[in-house]
Amino acid sequence: MIANNPKGRIGVTGYPWYFADAFVLDSSNKKMCSFCKDSFADIAARARMGCAECYKVFREEIAPMIKSLHGHLSINSDDQHQFYKIKSSNQYSDIIISSRIRFARNIQGIKFAPKNEQAFDNIMNSLSNNFKFKKIKDFSEKQINELVKKRIISKQLSNNKTSGHLAIVHQNTKLVTSINIGEEDHIRIQSICNGLDLDTAYEQAKKIDTAIKEKCKFAFDSKLGYLTECLTNIGTGMRASVMLHLPELSKNGMMTFFVNQLRDLHIDVRGGDGEESEANNNLYQVSNNISMGRSEKESKYLVFNIATMLADYELSYSR
Numbered sequence: 001m002i003a004n005n006p007k008g009r010i011g012v013t014g015y016p017w018y019f020a021d022a023f024v025l026d027s028s029n030k031k032m033c034s035f036c037k038d039s040f041a042d043i044a045a046r047a048r049m050g051c052a053e054c055y056k057v058f059r060e061e062i063a064p065m066i067k068s069l070h071g072h073l074s075i076n077s078d079d080q081h082q083f084y085k086i087k088s089s090n091q092y093s094d095i096i097i098s099s100r101i102r103f104a105r106n107i108q109g110i111k112f113a114p115k116n117e118q119a120f121d122n123i124m125n126s127l128s129n130n131f132k133f134k135k136i137k138d139f140s141e142k143q144i145n146e147l148v149k150k151r152i153i154s155k156q157l158s159n160n161k162t163s164g165h166l167a168i169v170h171q172n173t174k175l176v177t178s179i180n181i182g183e184e185d186h187i188r189i190q191s192i193c194n195g196l197d198l199d200t201a202y203e204q205a206k207k208i209d210t211a212i213k214e215k216c217k218f219a220f221d222s223k224l225g226y227l228t229e230c231l232t233n234i235g236t237g238m239r240a241s242v243m244l245h246l247p248e249l250s251k252n253g254m255m256t257f258f259v260n261q262l263r264d265l266h267i268d269v270r271g272g273d274g275e276e277s278e279a280n281n282n283l284y285q286v287s288n289n290i291s292m293g294r295s296e297k298e299s300k301y302l303v304f305n306i307a308t309m310l311a312d313y314e315l316s317y318s319r
């Protein structure tokens with residue numbers, strides 16, 4: 001245990017389990033990141049990395065955590081498998097509410113999550129010719145609530161009135177693709193589609209990811225992949241998720257069973273209202289919880305399969 005933490009925030013209780021072990025290992029660690037000046041105790045206290053350089057400085061310390069979280073220590077960018085084209089389907093129109101793909105990206109050479117406008121000048125300058133950004137603080141309260149409700153921005157971004165920006169790059173009645181700046185990572189690219197259509201969401205988000213990559217240098221490591229503020233997102237930085245309405249499975253007590261079983265497949269099933277929420281109104285979000293050792297397409301395909309499996313069970317219980 002670290003005894004003399006000036007912030008008084010070090011303690012095993014209340015931190016993610018993968019950092020809890022690190023506290024014990026860390027007691028004599030005096031290393032400091034030369035770029036962001038974080039010690040490992042600083043990182044552990046936030047459970048967040050300080051910058052891309054931290055990944056090099058604290059490689060040894062974080063390796064066991066990455067292994068525990070993802071089951072792998074390197075990215076798998078090769079798709080070994082042939083995947084069927086994932087088609088959109090109306091079969092589950094009452095059950096599957098929406099499909100979403102999100103990429104987490106950070107810019108090389110900027111500390112993770114600075115909450116000041118100046119640090120974001122580089123990003124905005126690089127992108128403003130191609131995308132039209134609006135500051136979060138310039139949206140009305142009503143607009144913000146609507147964006148959060150439609151899951152176009154997170155509650156966290158809605159509260160970032162200093163450096164939060166949003167660019168809606170593509171929008172029709174079925175799909176919204178956006179670039180969210182100043183959430184947990186510098187850039188979150190996300191595409192959300194009505195119903196079951198992970199492929200369209202993926203294609204749209206990927207297009208924007210590629211366009212931004214031509215303008216900015218992302219924090220990237222050849223072994224670890226995209227470097228993110230939280231260790232849970234490194235690798236592809238991609239989260240595929242599907243929102244389902246499962247009243248019958250909830251009523252029959254089946255969801256507890258599925259949540260536990262799917263954990264072994266590194267698939268999260270959570271309440272639909274947000275990352276930490278309990279299932280509310282029988283809404284559940286199915287998403288991949290590892291982004292290393294599995295390619296983007298593998299994750300997308302797995303989430304698709306689990307979502308359709310749950311939807312099939314829901315249908316069979318409704319009859």
Ligand SMILES: [Zn+2]
Pocket residue numbers: 033034035036037038050051052053054055
């Ligand atoms: Zn650092």
